[in-house]
Amino acid sequence: MSIEDLKDQGILLPEKEWGEHNLTTTVSKIPIFLLFIFSVLGCLLTFLGEGKFWTWIGIILFFCSFFGVIILCDRAIVNQRKRTKREKQEIETSES
Amino acid sequence: MAKKTHTELSRDLGLFTITMVGVGAMIGAGIFVLTGIAAGTAGPALILAFAANGLVTFLTALAYAELGSAIPEAGGGYLWVKEGLPGPNAFLAGWMSWFAHAVAGSLYALGFSSYLGFMLKEMGVLTLAGIPIEAAIFQKGLAVLIALIFVAINFKGVSETGLAGNIVTMAKIIIIGIFIGSGLYAMFNEPASWEKFTPFAPEGFAGVLSAMGLTYIAFEGYEIIVQAGEEVKDPKRNIPRAVFWSLAIVIPIYILVAITAIGAIDTGTSQATWQWLGEYKELGLAEAARQFMPLGTTLLLIGGILSTMSALNATTFSSTRVSFAMGRDRNLPDFFAEINEKTKTPYLALICSGGLIIFMALAVPIEDVAAAADVMFLLLFLQVNMAIITIRRKYGDKLDYGFLIPFFPVVPIVAIILMIGIAVFMFHFSPIAWYFVIGWISTGFVIYYTYARKRKRMKSASPVVLQQSMPIEKERYRIMIPVANPSTSKRLIDFAAMIARAKGGELVLVHVITVPKQAPLRVGQQFIKRVRDDVLDEAVEIAENHDLPVSSVMRIARKPAKGIIDEVEERNIDMIVMGWKGSSKHSEAILGSNVDKILRDADCDIAILRGDNFGEAENILLPVAFPQSAKLMFDIGKAFEEEQGSKINICHVIPPKINNNKEAKEERLESLYEVINEDKNEESEAPKRTINVQVSKSVVSQIVRLSKESDIVVLGAAEEGWFRKMVAGSRTEQIARLVKGNLILVKPRRGSIKSGLQDVIEFFRSKEPESNE
Numbered sequence: 001m002s003i004e005d006l007k008d009q010g011i012l013l014p015e016k017e018w019g020e021h022n023l024t025t026t027v028s029k030i031p032i033f034l035l036f037i038f039s040v041l042g043c044l045l046t047f048l049g050e051g052k053f054w055t056w057i058g059i060i061l062f063f064c065s066f067f068g069v070i071i072l073c074d075r076a077i078v079n080q081r082k083r084t085k086r087e088k089q090e091i092e093t094s095e096s
Numbered sequence: 097m098a099k100k101t102h103t104e105l106s107r108d109l110g111l112f113t114i115t116m117v118g119v120g121a122m123i124g125a126g127i128f129v130l131t132g133i134a135a136g137t138a139g140p141a142l143i144l145a146f147a148a149n150g151l152v153t154f155l156t157a158l159a160y161a162e163l164g165s166a167i168p169e170a171g172g173g174y175l176w177v178k179e180g181l182p183g184p185n186a187f188l189a190g191w192m193s194w195f196a197h198a199v200a201g202s203l204y205a206l207g208f209s210s211y212l213g214f215m216l217k218e219m220g221v222l223t224l225a226g227i228p229i230e231a232a233i234f235q236k237g238l239a240v241l242i243a244l245i246f247v248a249i250n251f252k253g254v255s256e257t258g259l260a261g262n263i264v265t266m267a268k269i270i271i272i273g274i275f276i277g278s279g280l281y282a283m284f285n286e287p288a289s290w291e292k293f294t295p296f297a298p299e300g301f302a303g304v305l306s307a308m309g310l311t312y313i314a315f316e317g318y319e320i321i322v323q324a325g326e327e328v329k330d331p332k333r334n335i336p337r338a339v340f341w342s343l344a345i346v347i348p349i350y351i352l353v354a355i356t357a358i359g360a361i362d363t364g365t366s367q368a369t370w371q372w373l374g375e376y377k378e379l380g381l382a383e384a385a386r387q388f389m390p391l392g393t394t395l396l397l398i399g400g401i402l403s404t405m406s407a408l409n410a411t412t413f414s415s416t417r418v419s420f421a422m423g424r425d426r427n428l429p430d431f432f433a434e435i436n437e438k439t440k441t442p443y444l445a446l447i448c449s450g451g452l453i454i455f456m457a458l459a460v461p462i463e464d465v466a467a468a469a470d471v472m473f474l475l476l477f478l479q480v481n482m483a484i485i486t487i488r489r490k491y492g493d494k495l496d497y498g499f500l501i502p503f504f505p506v507v508p509i510v511a512i513i514l515m516i517g518i519a520v521f522m523f524h525f526s527p528i529a530w531y532f533v534i535g536w537i538s539t540g541f542v543i544y545y546t547y548a549r550k551r552k553r554m555k556s557a558s559p560v561v562l563q564q565s566m567p568i569e570k571e572r573y574r575i576m577i578p579v580a581n582p583s584t585s586k587r588l589i590d591f592a593a594m595i596a597r598a599k600g601g602e603l604v605l606v607h608v609i610t611v612p613k614q615a616p617l618r619v620g621q622q623f624i625k626r627v628r629d630d631v632l633d634e635a636v637e638i639a640e641n642h643d644l645p646v647s648s649v650m651r652i653a654r655k656p657a658k659g660i661i662d663e664v665e666e667r668n669i670d671m672i673v674m675g676w677k678g679s680s681k682h683s684e685a686i687l688g689s690n691v692d693k694i695l696r697d698a699d700c701d702i703a704i705l706r707g708d709n710f711g712e713a714e715n716i717l718l719p720v721a722f723p724q725s726a727k728l729m730f731d732i733g734k735a736f737e738e739e740q741g742s743k744i745n746i747c748h749v750i751p752p753k754i755n756n757n758k759e760a761k762e763e764r765l766e767s768l769y770e771v772i773n774e775d776k777n778e779e780s781e782a783p784k785r786t787i788n789v790q791v792s793k794s795v796v797s798q799i800v801r802l803s804k805e806s807d808i809v810v811l812g813a814a815e816e817g818w819f820r821k822m823v824a825g826s827r828t829e830q831i832a833r834l835v836k837g838n839l840i841l842v843k844p845r846r847g848s849i850k851s852g853l854q855d856v857i858e859f860f861r862s863k864e865p866e867s868n869e
Contacts, residue, residue, distance in 0.1 A: 046143065
């Protein structure tokens with residue numbers, strides 16, 4: 001497959017929009033980083049807890065932080081669509 | 097221009113439905129078949145193995161969310177690898193995907209036979225046709241039989257989608273839900289249950305890693321979400337969301353299954369529950385259910401049988417489709433793409449895939465089959481994580497993303513490292529699985545290099561449509577001149593003839609008729625006569641005046657560079673002489689997209705001429721820098737000297753820092769002297785050539801200054817460090833733009849290993865997307 005094929009299948013942006021969209025993520029970086037680290041810490045606690053109290057705390061920490069990571073990604077998807085829509089409008093406005 | 101029609105599936109899957117498709121694909125045979133085996137490997141730390149696998153798989157899920165939203169086409173991972181990675185990767189992705197799905201099919205066939213055998217035993221049937229149902233021959237035989245049944249079903253063209261598929265998905269989710277609910281109920285009613293988790297990791301961290309590798313296959317179902325991308329409503333939003341939500345649902349379920357399977361059972365002996373589960377292997381979950389779940393064994397057996405059947409159907413279907421696609425892409429023999437006229441199914445691809453499923457089911461024990469499938473999926477996802485980096489680089493600003501990975505490219509790199517770690521560690525668990533994987537990949541490489549690559553080249557080759565040749569001597573130095581415009585061809589031919597005389601060579605004149613992608617290549621044939629009369633005949637006449645052997649060729653291609661590179665490969669061309677106007681239409685191209693491609697891909701000496709007058713040169717400047725290009729530059733200078741009596745000024749510009757370092761300076765000059773005095777020996781009477789050493793802080797401006805006193809500058813391609821090139825651009829490019837007079841840019845032939853390596857490096861470095869030829 002090539003750029004022509006992608007163009008034919010309507011996968012690429014219109015040419016006038018090439019290079020005009022922001023390529024930085026809309027995921028909140030610091031919160032997702034912290035939550036991911038908490039998920040890893042949860043796994044670590046699960047291991048170090050030796051099947052006792054801290055293992056279950058680790059599992060709960062993992063569940064909560066992993067769910068938080070998913071929520072952040074979900075919000076980022078919604079924000080990404082909004083941003084793309086806004087950028088498209090700006091391109092059209094600047095053209096006209 | 098004819099309007100193109102683009103076939104699209106109707107988009108009718110919403111967020112909930114597509115999330116359930118992913119959940120259904122994950123909560124399936126993997127969890128039913130592998131929980132017992134993995135518990136026996138990791139102990140209670142199976143919980144941790146599932147959680148850690150969740151994190152590892154989440155990193156790849158990020159890649160699937162980004163690419164699935166940007167390129168929401170059926171094909172998913174295979175398509176992205178094809179798009180994002182060079183050389184044999186696309187072939188290998190398909191080849192590995194075929195094996196991975198087929199081996200997963202073997203796992204499910206074996207799982208099915210175990211579950212059915214167990215059910216028969218529960219019903220009091222101990223032998224069937226005289227064969228004890230617990231005998232290995234019965235289990236393997238049943239696995240072969242069910243695989244054959246699903247080959248037959250797939251031959252009829254019945255797919256697993258539709259109402260039956262949805263019912264099966266809901267049934268297994270309900271059964272697992274009851275399993276977890278009753279297990280937790282039993283645990284909370286028996287405080288001693290919570291003591292069964294100590295010791296937590298009896299096999300240490302190695303056991304956890306083995307269990308992670310073994311159960312990885314149970315996490316790869318989100319791939320199905322992307323595969324169904326063309327049918328999803330608002331795919332840019334719903335595909336990435338479904339990928340994440342399916343994981344958010346499935347990972348807690350897996351962890352809860354592990355907790356209840358280990359905590360809710362009572363072995364009745366001193367044996368630990370995880371060992372008990374491990375002994376029952378793929379039937380561990382069914383045996384566990386017997387103890388705490390109403391109608392436990394029966395329900396679990398029904399769930400297991402339904403899951404393994406639907407998974408076997410799906411993997412038979414997908415492995416067949418992958419091998420069919422490879423046959424259609426000419427990566428495998430054409431018969432793989434043959435369709436049965438009556439059933440409209442790729443029957444030969446189906447037979448081969450069925451054969452592979454049966455072979456693996458017969459040849460290898462169930463845990464090794466699972467390990468082989470896991471390793472293959474890990475390697476496949478590893479490729480996807482590599483592909484996302486290059487796709488973002490090449491197409492990033494042209495794609496409409498629904499989601500962008502945070503901390504890019506650190507996240508895919510971390511995912512790659514983790515997956516390599518788990519895959520390599522699987523050798524510790526199952527060396528047999530790795531032998532099969534290595535054998536399969538090695539066979540893939542052999543097929544690619546001996547068969548698939550050649551066929552692909554043949555498919556994309558630019559056909560020769562006219563050839564007028566003189567007898568060609570093999571050992572002659574062959575110089576090719578692409579001719580397009582009669583007014584500029586003369587200076588190229590005269591220059592090439594001068595080099596050919598100096599080297600005892602011959603000339604090959606090539607014209608490439610270009611046909612746009614929208615039209616078939618045969619359209620170019622209508623231009624053959626006109627091109628021959630207007631361009632080629634005149635060029636041949638000029639060339640023949642030089643009393644040298646001349647041949648001429650006309651090719652049809654999508655782009656001139658493709659025709660020229662094909663000619664270089666087919667006729668073992670030693671040198672290309674071509675013209676350059678001195679500017680590029682494309683901002684991303686350096687000398688022009690065609691010239692850049694030829695410079696990058698043609699494996700021969702290249703001389704690019706810019707300017708009008710190469711006939712009466714008095715002074716030739718050769719600013720040598722690297723021995724590789726210095727040799728070719730010097731050969732060209734010498735040809736001018738012999739033919740036109742030109743005076744050649746070989747100079748080398750060094751910065752003051754190197755000039756002050758005597759050792760470094762001598763080392764540099766020594767290698768250059770060696771090259772330019774290669775033909776001089778001790779007895780040679782002719783004086784040795786000298787190099788005019790210039791010291792300047794700016795190499796570029798010093799050469800530009802010297803060029804003002806010369807009629808022609810011969811400039812070699814730079815072999816500079818990638819960092820310098822990335823930051824400041826190549827010196828050759830800078831000098832070429834600043835020198836105003838006649839210029840000859842030269843690039844020597846690369847070695848074949850270097851050439852292959854450079855192709856790979858260029859692929860990853862280049863920001864330019866691949867183009868159809």
